[in-house]
Amino acid sequence: MNYFIELFFSGLTRGAIYALIALGYTMVYGIIGLINFAHGEIYMIGAFTSFVVASVLSIYGFPLIAIVIMTGFAAAVWAGAYGYTIEKLAYKPLRHAPRLSPLISAIGMSILLQNYVLLAQTSDFLPFPKLIPDFPFMERYADVLGSSDLVILLTTTAVMILLTFLIKYTRIGKAMRATAQDTTMAMLVGINVNRIISITFVIGSALAAIGGLLIASHIGQINFYIGFIAGIKAFTAAVLGGIGSIPGAVLGSLVLGLTESFATGYVSSDYEDVFAFSLLVLILIFKPSGLLGKAVIKKV
Amino acid sequence: MLKLQNVQAGYGNILAIKDVSLEVERGEIVTLIGANGSGKSTLLMAISGIIPCRKGRILFGDREMQGLEPDRIVKMGICQVPEGRHIFPELSVRENLDMGAFLRTDKNGIKEDMDYVYSLFPILAERRNQDGGTLSGGEQQMLALSRALMARPVLLLLDEPSMGLAPLVIKQIFEIIKKINSEYKTTVFLVEQNAHQALHIADRGYVLENGRIALSGSAAGLLENPEVQKAYLGI
Numbered sequence: 273m274n275y276f277i278e279l280f281f282s283g284l285t286r287g288a289i290y291a292l293i294a295l296g297y298t299m300v301y302g303i304i305g306l307i308n309f310a311h312g313e314i315y316m317i318g319a320f321t322s323f324v325v326a327s328v329l330s331i332y333g334f335p336l337i338a339i340v341i342m343t344g345f346a347a348a349v350w351a352g353a354y355g356y357t358i359e360k361l362a363y364k365p366l367r368h369a370p371r372l373s374p375l376i377s378a379i380g381m382s383i384l385l386q387n388y389v390l391l392a393q394t395s396d397f398l399p400f401p402k403l404i405p406d407f408p409f410m411e412r413y414a415d416v417l418g419s420s421d422l423v424i425l426l427t428t429t430a431v432m433i434l435l436t437f438l439i440k441y442t443r444i445g446k447a448m449r450a451t452a453q454d455t456t457m458a459m460l461v462g463i464n465v466n467r468i469i470s471i472t473f474v475i476g477s478a479l480a481a482i483g484g485l486l487i488a489s490h491i492g493q494i495n496f497y498i499g500f501i502a503g504i505k506a507f508t509a510a511v512l513g514g515i516g517s518i519p520g521a522v523l524g525s526l527v528l529g530l531t532e533s534f535a536t537g538y539v540s541s542d543y544e545d546v547f548a549f550s551l552l553v554l555i556l557i558f559k560p561s562g563l564l565g566k567a568v569i570k571k572v
Numbered sequence: 573m574l575k576l577q578n579v580q581a582g583y584g585n586i587l588a589i590k591d592v593s594l595e596v597e598r599g600e601i602v603t604l605i606g607a608n609g610s611g612k613s614t615l616l617m618a619i620s621g622i623i624p625c626r627k628g629r630i631l632f633g634d635r636e637m638q639g640l641e642p643d644r645i646v647k648m649g650i651c652q653v654p655e656g657r658h659i660f661p662e663l664s665v666r667e668n669l670d671m672g673a674f675l676r677t678d679k680n681g682i683k684e685d686m687d688y689v690y691s692l693f694p695i696l697a698e699r700r701n702q703d704g705g706t707l708s709g710g711e712q713q714m715l716a717l718s719r720a721l722m723a724r725p726v727l728l729l730l731d732e733p734s735m736g737l738a739p740l741v742i743k744q745i746f747e748i749i750k751k752i753n754s755e756y757k758t759t760v761f762l763v764e765q766n767a768h769q770a771l772h773i774a775d776r777g778y779v780l781e782n783g784r785i786a787l788s789g790s791a792a793g794l795l796e797n798p799e800v801q802k803a804y805l806g807i
């Protein structure tokens with residue numbers, strides 16, 4: 273039974289990280305109908321930024337909690353700046369081009385960022401400092417739920433609540449939903465659609481960076497390639513949940529995380545990806561629009 | 573107040589608006605009638621800055637508007653109810669109205685105007701928490717008009733507000749357009765297929781044919797004009 277619970281929590285943790293990344297895919301898709309293939313790289317850059325900032329801060333001997341908060345903040349801002357710039361450079365000029373063009377541009381961006389980090393840093397794995405200590409009060413539960421899993425789950429939950437609040441109740445959030453639903457009409461009520469698109473990229477990137485920080489500290493090492501596989505998985509999760517749907521991205525991520533965790537635990541870790549993608553194929557056969565996605569209504 | 577001088581606009585290599593000059597004075601209701609595909613909606617989209625004005629000038633007061641971003645144009649007081657209503661389907665009725673007031677910051681004024689549109693269309697008040705997309709066509713048209721009013725426009729651009737509605741609802745919508753015009757001094761530029769009703773509430777009218785103004789004059793004059801009667805009034 274303990275083993276089951278352990279797998280359950282480790283699945284949730286995985287799912288939570290996927291969700292932080294998947295939200296960026298789904299929000300951008302919802303607003304401009306683009307799969308931002310460079311998004312996984314933003315997550316990777318978030319992890320690298322965290323590495324640099326956390327290392328510097330630990331030299332100065334700040335308390336751990338301060339390091340975590342400042343690192344998270346710095347990574348979110350820096351990744352947000354990347355997201356903003358990528359949109360302006362690689363996607364905005366192609367806004368009215370055929371649909372394939374921005375997609376190619378996105379793949380190009382992704383390769384560019386990977387190689388940039390490869391050249392600027394190293395191709396080796398870098399040891400990431402352990403930012404989340406083992407809490408004494410968690411000792412009793414240590415064999416089912418680790419301290420860093422707990423922190424990941426709590427942080428992700430808090431972020432989701434904030435995001436939901438932002439999107440549901442704030443002026444910017446309403447403008448984001450309006451733009452996603454009908455871009456022309458959003459312009460006609462006076463929404464600066466370009467600004468809303470930028471904000472969406474920045475928020476999505478910041479979330480991915482927080483995911484990057486959490487997972488790097490959880491696993492303990494990073495390299496330039498981590499964004500690729502995490503990006504593909506999170507994208508899968510977003511499609512699983514129904515791309516364009518925010519609750520869908522979260523649900524899809526949790527389903528994916530749990531599936532992988534149980535498959536790894538009860539079958540074999542060699543089959544982790546087989547299970548993940550079989551699940552995707554199955555869901556898309558029986559529900560092509562994803563778990564919470566709506567049947568696609570072509571925008572006019 | 574609104575003045576178009578030799579405006580040209582289109583899509584790709586389709587030139588839908590070839591050469592249009594017209595004028596709308598403060599406080600007027602001016603209607604633009606024309607057959608399907610004559611370029612009416614294109615003209616409104618060019619005025620709102622959604623598609624570029626390729627040649628000519630668009631003046632609002634003495635400000636040139638061509639080339640401005642759509643949100644700047646809304647800020648100047650020009651609001652459009654586009655053809656086909658374009659209700660935000662997954663925002664509630666209330667949120668749709670909020671979006672109409674997107675650029676306003678006067679909370680009290682917004683509240684007042686919200687009460688006002690609810691008094692114009694009590695059904696919207698009843699449905700305030702329902703998703704816009706689930707309203708009937710007529711209710712959506714009421715919502716689209718109300719949403720534009722929430723911006724307290726100086727100039728209201730209406731694209732076929734009567735499309736697809738029952739005669740009784742059409743009558744109600746036209747009465748309200750008239751009422752807004754006389755009570756709030758809102759200037760109205762009304763695009764219509766329903767030439768008869770449009771010319772009845774308008775002061776003046778233009779006839780658009782193939783991207784050019786073919787005729788213009790007082791509404792009463794156009795109603796009497798044999799060409800208009802034959803082509804647009806079915807007499």
Ligand SMILES: Nc1ncnc2c1ncn2[C@@H]1O[C@H](COP(=O)(O)OP(=O)(O)OP(=O)(O)O)[C@@H](O)[C@H]1O
Pocket residue numbers: 583586588606607608609610611612613614615655765
């Ligand atoms: N997005 C577009 N891309 C290409 N051509 C377009 C587009 N929208 C309209 N057109 C063309 O421009 C011309 C004018 O269209 P427009 O919609 O302005 O006509 P309209 O007078 O509003 O017609 P209706 O009364 O049917 O609404 C038409 O020939 C139409 O096919």
Ligand SMILES: [Mg+2]
Pocket residue numbers: 612613614655731
């Ligand atoms: Mg039209």
